[in-house]
Amino acid sequence: MNILVTGGAGYIGSHVVKQLGQAGHNIIVLDNLIKGFRNAVLYGELIVGNTGDKKLVEQILYGDKIDAVIHFAAFTVVPESVNDPLMYYANNTCNTRSLLKCCAKAGVKYFIFSSTATIYGNAITSGKLSEDRTVSPINPYGTSKLMSEWMLRDYCAVNDMNYVTLRYFNVAGADPDGEIGQSTPGATLLIKVACEVATGKRDKLKLFGTDYPTPDGTGIRDYIHVSDLAKAHVDALDYLKNGGESLLCNCGYGKGYSVRDVIKALNSLVDKPIEVEEQPRREGDPAYLVADPKIIKKKIGWKPEYDNLKTIVKTSLEWEKNPKY
Secondary structure, eight states, rough: EOOOOOTTTTTOOOOOOOOHHHOOEEEEEOOOSSSSSSGGGGGGEEOOOOTOOOOHHHEEEEEOOOEEEOOOOOOOHHHHHHOOOHHIIIIIIIIHHHHHHHHHTTTOEEEEEEHHHHHHGGGOSOOOBOOOOOOOOOHHHHHHHHHHHHHHHHHHTSOOOOEEEEEEEEOOOOOTTSOOOOOOOTTTOOHHHHHHTTTTTOOOOOEEEEEEESSSSSSEEEEEEHHHHHHHHHHHHHHHHOOOOOOEESSSSSSEEEHHHHHHHHHHHHHSSOOEEEEETTTTTTTOOOOHHHHHIIIIIOOOSSSOOOHHHHHHHHEEEEESO
């Protein structure tokens, strides 16, 4: 299959590109390299450019006879979205609309969209979130993704393109082979930052919020290993190719861990406990996000391999010790 991967030089996208390449697909990666890395693209052809560049996107779609688009390209930092919401709506929402219009003209058959559990907002404080839960994002990042979900749904309802939207929970870890990982400067993801502290790249971990309505007062998240998330995309593509109807899926393990749980897991892997500084809550951070993954397992047949917090933390730590880029 001929596949365009937008944002394929980034953290999640590069892991998906690796698995697509191993599966024998023909891949074009479109990435502006603002957050991505050339060395992270292990398969296919890298084209440096922007998803919002209609002329370039149409050239790729027509010239390479693209069958499927996997769309990652987006800004993803919640506090940044609160401070500069219009930048997020321009890059995430408007560029997705532009991409969809190009796909419509080129007759793309399949579309896989990278969405987020952030759209659920503060929906629950215990249990698991199902896809039919009312969505109510509390930050512009979540809203920008939700608007893109709606556009994709409405376009595909009246056209021949089918889609899978994957609502990610908290992605972490690195390629178990050590070939790719997360090297984004100024990263904000908890496990990434904690491992940077453990390897001396940061002085301390700032723990944002100790007064949430959770057992230990810190935020609870469903952490999913990036390689399992990548496999979900490959499985979703196979599902569509085999005649699957358009689908919306949560992508998580259905297990919640607090910030203190993550710190404990990391400290069990290092000689000296990391330094932690407690801070007030960050604006836009929900207290609790845990997936109900029944649909993706039943409909797509996704079977995770790295469903273990310590494994996730360990692969992230190993990458920080020996990054390739």
